[in-house]
Amino acid sequence: MEKVTIEAVSREGIGVKGALSQIRAEKKVPAVVYGGHKEPASITVAVKDLEKIMKAGKNTLVEMTLNGAKELVLVKEVQFHAVTDNPIHADFQRVSMKDKMDVVVPLKLEGTPADVAQYGAIIEHIMREIEVRALVSAIPHEIVVDITPMTINKGILAGDIKLPQGVELITDAEAPVVHLAIPKDDTPAPAPAADAAAAQPESSSTKGKKDEEGNLAKDNKDAAAKDAKK
Template sequence: MEEMNITAEARTGEGVKGALSKIRAEKKVPAVIYGGHKNPVSITVSLKDLEKIMKAGKNTVAEITLPEGKEQVLVKEVQYHVVTDLPIHADFQRVSLKDKMDVVVPVKLVGESPDVKAYGAIVEHILREIEVRALVSKIPHEIEVDMTPMTINTGIVAGDIKLPEGVELITDAQAPVVHLTILKDEEPAAAPVADAAAQPESSSTKGKKDEDGNLTKNAAPAKDAAKK
């Protein structure tokens, strides 16, 4: 795994009003280093260096040089401004190059199944990350899954993924990762609306019945019949 080397500064003035705004105005990012059975250390890193680490890929090991020594770390979390989308804080976790650790790695689909073009199969990417265990130096940025041999109604589970040497799967081996399916036939068209003649009469159109029960449409009111 590629290792990035950056320089950071110890951060002072925590809790002082405006201190963080001043740091960010100088194109720096407040951060903290924690873990490794040591006390947390508050630092500042340049925005450029942090972006360089992030661009290198997930699980990139960075060596941070501080006045009191060097630290090997992984980026665990970066917070971003809701408007500018620039980093406003970063968390670094200390790591040992000699120890194994559990990390989450993105799953990347590569290639294409012939059934996608032949039958219009739909790719359902279900699990986009898997958890693995490995030496820090062996942790991959991402895990590739080849779609080429897949066919309709077949799937790949976590246990089917070929992992790099020295990388152990922690995610449930039966967890579905990707599946190919095909859309069902369209639903049959709705039945046509019945003719108006077959519809129940509304109160405004139905006629009246005489004493024998015979229907007399548009029957004249009794008072009009009397006049005639």
């Protein structure tokens, strides 16, 4: 497995005013390394080394030299400045090639389902990473998910993902990862003709005609009643 090699230095002056500013002025990043049945250690690493690790990909195995000793570590978290987006702190975890670890791995979608072209379906990527368990040497940088066979009626769950050899799924197998959705038609439907006619107010000419027709019918009815009495 490919490793990135870096140099770390024990951090002095913790809690001293201006110490962190001095570290960052030297293009270094304050960090901590923990785990491996050892005490946590406050360290500094070069910004260029941290960028090298991140460029290599998530879950990259790092060989760190600290105080003359070499340790295998993984980057667990990197904090960035809200404005400059520069790294301001990093957490490293000591690891052993003999042990399995639970890690989070990004998912990369590949392919285009036929229903996208046929029905205008939209791909909705719900879960962008999953948790897996594997030996350090078998931890992948990312897992590729082929969505070509997916249809509107059948999405992909976490349990459907084909994992690399030696990698075990920790995420709930029934958790949805990606599915297809049909876009809604927001165009309002036209009102039926009968409803439209009923909704229109009566004009004075129409109302008068109805009154005339009603009075005529009443007159005819009265005349018929008189003839019947004769």
